[in-house]
Amino acid sequence: MSDTTRDGLFPVAGGGRRGRDEQALASAAEALRQRFGDRFQTGLSIREQHAHSTTYIPAQLPDGVVFPESAAEVQEIVRIAAHHRVPLVPFATGSSLEGHVNAPFGGFSVDMMRMNRVLAVHAEDLDCVVEPGVTREALNVELRDTGLFFPIDPGANASIGGMASTRASGTNAVRYGTMKDNVVAVTAVVADGREIRTAHRAKKSSAGYDLTRLFVGAEGTLGIITSVTLRLQGIPEAIAGGVCAFQTVEDACNTVILTIQSGPPVARIELLDALQMKACNAYSGLAYAELPTLFVEFHGSGETVAMQSRAFAEIASEFGGTDFAWTANPEERARLWKARHNAYWAQKSLVPGAAILSTDVCVPISRLAECLVETQADIAEHGLTAPIVGHAGDGNFHVGLLFDDKDPDGIERAKSFVARLNARALSMDGTCTGEHGIGQGKRAFLEAELGPALDVMRAVKQALDPHDIFNPGKIFLS
């Protein structure tokens, strides 16, 4: 960790050039073994399970994995790590997509999956308190009898702690917001081993700095989250949805813009490009038109979803959309969404044996069509195979880039494509990541996006984690 000063008065937070301190790592491992016994593991296969990047960045293994079962145990782990000044990498389902769980400087993976209790459900207040290892699917099973649900759906059955840490969102963020909007408070163990609570359970507060939002999206670099208080939603009385194809990406995007602007409050509005539709047809044995297609869903009462579906159909027809056949029948809806939900596997099947990089950017929706068209041209020009799926209502899209991860040239071509994609999004007033986070993969693009604001982030990191124990080498290049 360097103490030198950059431009201006803010210090440099550590990370990039940190080395491995073998002596400290060995001493910390011994302390963890003594305290946690069998719940501290150093076998190769368990370390491999806890480190992967899901990118072209190689896996970087931790020196061991510890399995706490309570906040008090997390405090003990942090105190051991702080004493020896060794890295801790919080881990849950491992579904992050930018190398968040790699351990570039060694240290210890803190596996939170044994902290998986729903601590409280306050149905009248539409909130609940959960430990970080609860997955979103497990939470919704637990909530089944309350008439409530937790709406954020990033695709994977991710943990709530991980979703908070990467500021996750997904298909229905357009209606229910992201983790930023749905986390009421967290408790977290900070660098001195104390557990803090960022807020009480009131629905809103103006009480000091918004530490809740500071921990949401901090990717485990400021402390380890030990509980999350979440907002819940009433399960909609009715859900209606349908599929609509367009001749061009522009027509589909203009339909999205007018829908968002003029009103029918859409719960999901997903855009799949022609190649993605082709992949879905092949993978799931479907016969959709291989054209840019919107998958749309409305939540409300039986009357309102019918009204909203009709309003959407009118807008879509203005832009040449095919007949919007919507349905409120659960089985028909499930069939409809099967193609969308299998998008990732369908992508993979396009090039058997290829690796897949799922990368995301997000732009103002007025620029979405332009960004998509330029990206498709880029893909064609460079002879890549890369279907696109977007959370179009948020201007957020994912490119599923198929590449050969055994071939250095294949990796270089993938890297260059990602660099061009990010430069394009930033030039359109967008962001280098709408929902995947920075991790290791997007650090240079974050610098390009926010410039001097990064020094403010570094100052926060340095202040809250002066010995750089929490997930070093993430978010910041150096």
Next chain:
Amino acid sequence: MSDTTRDGLFPVAGGGRRGRDEQALASAAEALRQRFGDRFQTGLSIREQHAHSTTYIPAQLPDGVVFPESAAEVQEIVRIAAHHRVPLVPFATGSSLEGHVNAPFGGFSVDMMRMNRVLAVHAEDLDCVVEPGVTREALNVELRDTGLFFPIDPGANASIGGMASTRASGTNAVRYGTMKDNVVAVTAVVADGREIRTAHRAKKSSAGYDLTRLFVGAEGTLGIITSVTLRLQGIPEAIAGGVCAFQTVEDACNTVILTIQSGPPVARIELLDALQMKACNAYSGLAYAELPTLFVEFHGSGETVAMQSRAFAEIASEFGGTDFAWTANPEERARLWKARHNAYWAQKSLVPGAAILSTDVCVPISRLAECLVETQADIAEHGLTAPIVGHAGDGNFHVGLLFDDKDPDGIERAKSFVARLNARALSMDGTCTGEHGIGQGKRAFLEAELGPALDVMRAVKQALDPHDIFNPGKIFLS
């Protein structure tokens, strides 16, 4: 400013025991005069206009007031203040309610009202970029022809910069959220004089720490906001509203809970207690029942607001509410809401000549009835006059405490009441302020609410403002 270390590893941010450095203040004043000429003023009356607490805390005047007209000028002001290590207190409309604009250690008020341009309106993206001195009413006038509006309405015609800095909300936060939810990005001048941008214009982002939310609610203690990017909403096609009285506060609160839980997406749901209704009748010459009363509003299409109004009427009748006569007629609605909008002046007229303290707390809505009933009992027991108006859908309410600010005993009784009110809210898992902020008045209650998390906030303050130039003496007791 102290450099001692508290419990744990986090440093103490300055503020509480800071003194006046007369030499530094004189030198900084001279530098500001040379640079800004007539736009730097030191007359008593202008200094008085820029310092007041709207509480029982006496006014504490700045040494001068400077009127920047651009972000570059704000940078010059910050560099002068940083060089001489003197305080800067950002100021706009001065409508804050907890002593935010007082200057307890002297220094200079930075009046942002000349930075009042709407810099851009992006209608397709439902956002705009404004300078901090734009008021919410001026913004909505400017937006008139776009079909869009900015929904946050804290009552006063506050500035956007001030609303961002106090994390303001108001009557329709229950539908549209607070400033936390409606600020996309800010630019701000930080302690080293650089201007940072916290985010681009994409609707969502997972790019690093959420500096936007760190500046929203920071009360000018981390830097001076120079522009705000705001989310906008489509003006609803139809608005319907009405008034409904209940025999008890519990019945009114249960109506609110079931409304929030079961669905009709209410845009405003305001609770006025019996004393407030009496004051409104007297002040505005109305004849409402002097009972706990809900004022309700729905936004949507003509069809949906009618459906929602009927659904609400059914819920209200379950809890013994009077017939809910709703109307979508603009004149009738204006008449309805006149009583609510004049609540503050109606409060004042209850005790001619008295001072009024508007204080707020916020609790989970399941505890709102209990908190209100206990607060009314407290008011009665202590012989106080204090009508209550609440943003009931958020569990947030305001007590308009009438007291004699010339009488030390009157001030003491007011202070004791506020202390009991806050202890009560905190004991119910609530917050000491739902929307007014901490300023000077709520600092002790913030300590009580968040405990060790305050040390994390202090570490952030110390890291971003090491010489404690930005609004010292606010948020933190010491």
